Amino acid sequence: MIVIIDYDTGNTRNVKKALDYLNLENELTADHKKILAADGLILPGVGAFQKAMDSLNERKLVPIIQTAAERGILILGICLGMQLLFDKSLEFGETNGLGIIPGEVVPIPENLGVKVPHMGWDKNRAVQADPLATVFDDQFTYFVHSYYVATDKAKIVATVDYGVQIPSIVSQDNVIGIQFHPEKSGQVGLAGLTKFKEMIQNEDYSRN
Amino acid sequence: MLAKRIIPCLDVDHGRVMKGVNFVNLKDVGDPTQIAAAYQKQGADELVFLDISATNEGRKAIVETIEAVASQVFMPLTVGGGIHSVADTQNLLKAGADKTAVNSAAVNNPELITQGAKKFGSQCVVLAIDAKWNPEANQYDVYVNGGRKKTDLDAIKWAKQGVARGAGELLVTSMDKDGTKSGFDIKLYQELTKAVNVPIIASGGAGNIQDFTDVFLAANVDGALAASVFHFGELTIADVKGQLSQNGVIVR
Numbered sequence: 001m002i003v004i005i006d007y008d009t010g011n012t013r014n015v016k017k018a019l020d021y022l023n024l025e026n027e028l029t030a031d032h033k034k035i036l037a038a039d040g041l042i043l044p045g046v047g048a049f050q051k052a053m054d055s056l057n058e059r060k061l062v063p064i065i066q067t068a069a070e071r072g073i074l075i076l077g078i079c080l081g082m083q084l085l086f087d088k089s090l091e092f093g094e095t096n097g098l099g100i101i102p103g104e105v106v107p108i109p110e111n112l113g114v115k116v117p118h119m120g121w122d123k124n125r126a127v128q129a130d131p132l133a134t135v136f137d138d139q140f141t142y143f144v145h146s147y148y149v150a151t152d153k154a155k156i157v158a159t160v161d162y163g164v165q166i167p168s169i170v171s172q173d174n175v176i177g178i179q180f181h182p183e184k185s186g187q188v189g190l191a192g193l194t195k196f197k198e199m200i201q202n203e204d205y206s207r208n
Numbered sequence: 209m210l211a212k213r214i215i216p217c218l219d220v221d222h223g224r225v226m227k228g229v230n231f232v233n234l235k236d237v238g239d240p241t242q243i244a245a246a247y248q249k250q251g252a253d254e255l256v257f258l259d260i261s262a263t264n265e266g267r268k269a270i271v272e273t274i275e276a277v278a279s280q281v282f283m284p285l286t287v288g289g290g291i292h293s294v295a296d297t298q299n300l301l302k303a304g305a306d307k308t309a310v311n312s313a314a315v316n317n318p319e320l321i322t323q324g325a326k327k328f329g330s331q332c333v334v335l336a337i338d339a340k341w342n343p344e345a346n347q348y349d350v351y352v353n354g355g356r357k358k359t360d361l362d363a364i365k366w367a368k369q370g371v372a373r374g375a376g377e378l379l380v381t382s383m384d385k386d387g388t389k390s391g392f393d394i395k396l397y398q399e400l401t402k403a404v405n406v407p408i409i410a411s412g413g414a415g416n417i418q419d420f421t422d423v424f425l426a427a428n429v430d431g432a433l434a435a436s437v438f439h440f441g442e443l444t445i446a447d448v449k450g451q452l453s454q455n456g457v458i459v460r
Contacts, residue, residue: 018282
């Protein structure tokens with residue numbers, strides 16, 4: 001069972017719609033027990049970092065997600081959900097994140113001749129061997145964001161070139177972050193979600 | 209770098225696509241979900257639904273329409289027309305829309321842009337502007353109420369103001385060009401892209417493949433929107449993208 005963590009952020013239902021369309025068993029919930037019993041977790045999100053962390057805190061979800069990560073449950077953060085996995089964000093001051101992957105969330109520089117937000121279809125390039133990076137290598141996917149993650153190269157498995165190299169997929173053991181929206185990226189996006197399901201079933205990713 | 213977006217626009221009345229779409233054999237030429245799926249297959253980068261319903265019941269139907277489309281079609285969806293409040297936006301985003309476009313309501317109450325951006329983020333808030341060149345005033349006038357009512361606003365200044373208030377994208381229709389099939393209003397978009405640093409979608413005037421190439425090469429717009437040329441199969445999205453690609457424009 002894939003659990004989509006429900007913390008009252010926008011777009012959660014679009015992730016659910018995509019999983020339903022693919023007939024992948026899933027539940028949208030904030031229930032702590034169900035989250036810790038899940039085979040795989042999706043942390044969706046659009047909007048502001050601080051508001052999202054406030055929502056997670058209100059539901060006492062921060063330690064639950066951290067525990068799930070420690071227990072080896074495969075976790076996929078999408079867009080803002082990816083950014084939340086990191087130590088902190090510089091969006092509207094400084095806000096601490098979940099601290100699961102080292103790094104921070106910084107603004108896309110506006111002085112590079114690019115428009116901000118980074119909105120639209122951009123082409124991914126795999127920079128490390130990785131199951132999801134393979135699905136999305138050389139493929140256009142849909143991005144909408146004004147901030148991106150600055151993290152250790154070792155964590156970055158795919159990037160897009162937008163004046164700066166923006167990490168589009170990051171991975172650390174059982175925790176994965178995707179900056180774009182697979183649920184809005186047509187066939188290739190759906191293929192990525194199917195791959196996530198396969199990874200859940202793959203023993204290598206159950207690292208208890 | 210980002211691909212330039214090709215965006216079909218569907219006029220929806222009481223949950224039905226008006227005038228129909230007949231570039232492929234659809235069982236139901238007015239069904240939004242079938243049409244959206246066909247456009248996804250054709251390579252559309254995004255869809256805009258313009259709700260032209262004149263009644264409250266019709267406007268309620270758009271929420272169900274988006275709910276149905278978003279369950280079968282996995283690409284960005286923008287909804288415009290009849291959005292007067294943050295609650296309207298919220299209902300549509302919940303149903304599966306990614307962005308809502310405000311037009312007349314934002315002119316009447318600019319705070320609507322600010323409130324939407326604060327609550328949902330700028331990326332959800334598109335400011336739609338209907339602009340018409342006014343040679344006497346030497347400016348583009350902003351029109352509201354579906355282009356029926358002229359305002360005192362200068363479109364370029366209004367665009368800047370909208371972005372300052374938090375609009376994350378502009379969807380700008382040239383009323384001079386709309387329906388003429390004589391090409392996009394390049395001068396308008398050149399001025400707009402100089403004035404603001406958010407994505408801009410050009411609308412109005414698409415008649416042939418060259419028109420798309422011209423607007424992308426001459427003005428740094430991010431997307432081009434068209435309706436009838438796609439709906440009636442005069443152009444396919446693949447053909448448009450093929451020529452853009454040959455001319456060095458990045459497309460998906």
